Amino acid sequence: MARRRHTPEQIIRKLREGEKLLGEKFSIGEVCKHLEISEASWHRWQSQYGGMKSDDAKRLKELERENARLKKMVAEQAHDIDMLEELNRGNYWTRIVAAGP
Numbered sequence: 001m002a003r004r005r006h007t008p009e010q011i012i013r014k015l016r017e018g019e020k021l022l023g024e025k026f027s028i029g030e031v032c033k034h035l036e037i038s039e040a041s042w043h044r045w046q047s048q049y050g051g052m053k054s055d056d057a058k059r060l061k062e063l064e065r066e067n068a069r070l071k072k073m074v075a076e077q078a079h080d081i082d083m084l085e086e087l088n089r090g091n092y093w094t095r096i097v098a099a100g101p
Contacts, residue, residue, distance in 0.1 A: 008057030011045050018042065 006014070018031045032039050049057060 008049065008052075008061055009054045011049050012052055012054050012057055015045055015049060 014035045014037065018035055021031045021034060022028070026034075028039055028042065032042050035042075037045075052060070
């Protein structure tokens with residue numbers, strides 16, 4: 001199988017189709033083959049997106065992006081605080097003078 005990325009909407013659509021096929025007494029292997037995905041993907045998607053609607057998946061992705069952005073901001077602020085604390089202790093200027101030009 002070729003590796004490809006699926007959008008959350010595509011995943012939810014495939015999960016719905018797969019559930020329908022499972023209801024018609026097809027096996028997981030047959031369903032995955034029909035959907036052109038691996039069984040591992042099926043189970044991962046089930047745990048991640050099971051019971052979601054398309055709008056819920058979009059919102060989840062937006063929240064994940066926002067969370068990543070906020071984590072980056074916090075990391076940058078922590079770095080700035082550490083730098084300012086070191087400047088406040090006087091260690092920074094001492095090292096520059098000791099090193100010399």
